[in-house]
Amino acid sequence: MREAIDIHADALKRAxxxxxxxxxxRNCPKWTVHDLVAHIGFVHGLAVSLAVNRPVKPVPPSGWDDLLGWWDGHRLALREALARNPGTPWGRRMAHETAIHRLDAESALEDVPKTRFSPEFANDGIDEFLTFLVPQRGLTIGVRITTPERTWTVGTPETEVAGAADDVYRALYGRPNNASVTGDRLPAV
Structure with missing residues (x-):
């Protein structure tokens, strides 16, 4: 997952x-790109502190150049922390957090790239959403999710989400998609 973090962080930074x-x-109407970079830097810094068992709340600097450097520092520290602690769940979490926010950064561009995630990566992100984010946030959902490669059922399905893994992945994270969603609305994460 470290490679996925690097790929998506590099694309996020370029955008x-x-x-x-x-x-x-566009994907997060209350944010500017500065807000997005501050958020991802904070999240990467927090993941480092959790991976090395020294919880702290990173504070982003206000200036753009300082913010970019601060985030780069957290990206490097995250890479090192994950190399030292390969069994930590934070590698998977950060790969998907970074990939989703890559889409957000790209949505700020005049000409939005047609980024698509592989079925393997998107299905892993769907599984991570259901097995990590939903329980961590204390959400109760009843959903059946179907991609060409896999089906998940959580609780009594009141919502059904189906489509290509990339589209279902985006739907779960509330990003523009072409998935079919029927029934109750998905919870916001």
Missing amino acids: ALEAGPTAPV
Whole structure:
């Protein structure tokens, strides 16, 4: 998962630099690119502190150049922490957190790239959503999720989500998608 973090963090940074700090993030209407980079830097820093069992709350600097450097530092520290602690669940969590926020950074561009995630990665993200995020956030859901490769059923399904793994992955994380969603609305994460 470290490689996935690097790939998606690099793409996120390219999009952030191209869009600029004041560009609005279409996928997250209340955020600018500056807000997005501050968030991902905070999350990467928090994951480092949890992976090495020294919980702290990182505080992002306000200036754009300082913020980018601060995030780069957390990215490197995350890479090292995950190399030292390969069994930690934070590698998987950060790979998907970074991939989803890559889409957000790309949504701030005038010409949004047609990024697609592989079925393997997207299905892993769906599983991570259901087995980690839903319980961690204390959400109660009843859902059946179907991709060409796999089906998940959680509780008594009141919602059904189906489609290509990439689209279902995006639907679960509340990003633009072409998945079929029937029944109750999915919880926001």
